[in-house]
């Protein structure tokens with residue numbers, strides 16, 4: 001029997017990882033895992049429980065306390081923390097501002113990477129997993145690795161479209177670039193392209209074109225297995 005297809009999609013913020021991964025997984029009948037949502041969920045728990053998110057030792061001591069569960073249906077992904085729906089609170093500006101610091105703590109990464117590998121191992125039809133270190137660390141034997149990129153200007157414009165004008169383009173771009181620098185500069189599992197990943201620059205592509213490109217790459221891999 002053919003082994004399930006495992007797709008790793010990494011890249012900086014706003015390159016289209018979530019939108020692409022969900023659509024590709026839904027089209028091909030695969031599971032979907034948003035690992036950024038898990039780092040956001042643990043960050044939300046830390047902020048809600050009075051943990052100093054500037055103190056890596058305090059974060060490390062608390063890292064195993066919250067119970068984080070991700071639902072992997074690409075048409076209705078879910079995330080709960082200690083049984084409560086966390087899908088809205090993990091998207092607040094407070095969580096976005098703190099998530100890079102929390103996700104740089106090795107104890108946080110260890111527990112989430114274990115959960116991510118477990119989800120991939122149990123996906124009977126295969127899975128699309130998106131994040132920052134999926135191809136390099138979490139699933140180094142993935143069937144296909146994609147690294148999405150886009151200019152900082154394009155990414156800021158996309159984000160501002162979501163924020164519906166609440167922030168200037170320059171401020172959005174500055175926040176994106178600062179988060180990328182923190183995620184790329186950390187010691188443990190930094191954001192970096194895996195040597196064997198296919199880089200797709202999405203700057204001049206529509207979302208539908210990116211989805212089509214990734215589906216084609218997966219079909220090509222499947223055809224030669």
Ligand SMILES: Nc1ncnc2c1ncn2[C@@H]1O[C@H](COP(=O)(O)OP(=O)(O)OP(=O)(O)O)[C@@H](O)[C@H]1O
Nearest residue numbers: 012013014015016017018019158162202205206207
């Ligand atoms: N190729 C594209 N062209 C235009 N808009 C796009 C494209 N890809 C994604 N978008 C839009 O850009 C925004 C950000 O996309 P998405 O959330 O998928 O990015 P991401 O890489 O997962 O970001 P983050 O890492 O911050 O979660 C969304 O509003 C999405 O609809």
Ligand SMILES: Nc1ccn([C@H]2C[C@H](O)[C@@H](COP(=O)(O)O)O2)c(=O)n1
Nearest residue numbers: 035036037039099103131132133183
């Ligand atoms: N595999 C991952 C996924 C995410 N992170 C961290 C770094 C990001 O800034 C943050 C939020 O991710 P997003 O929801 O914007 O995709 O989570 C990570 O370190 N490793």
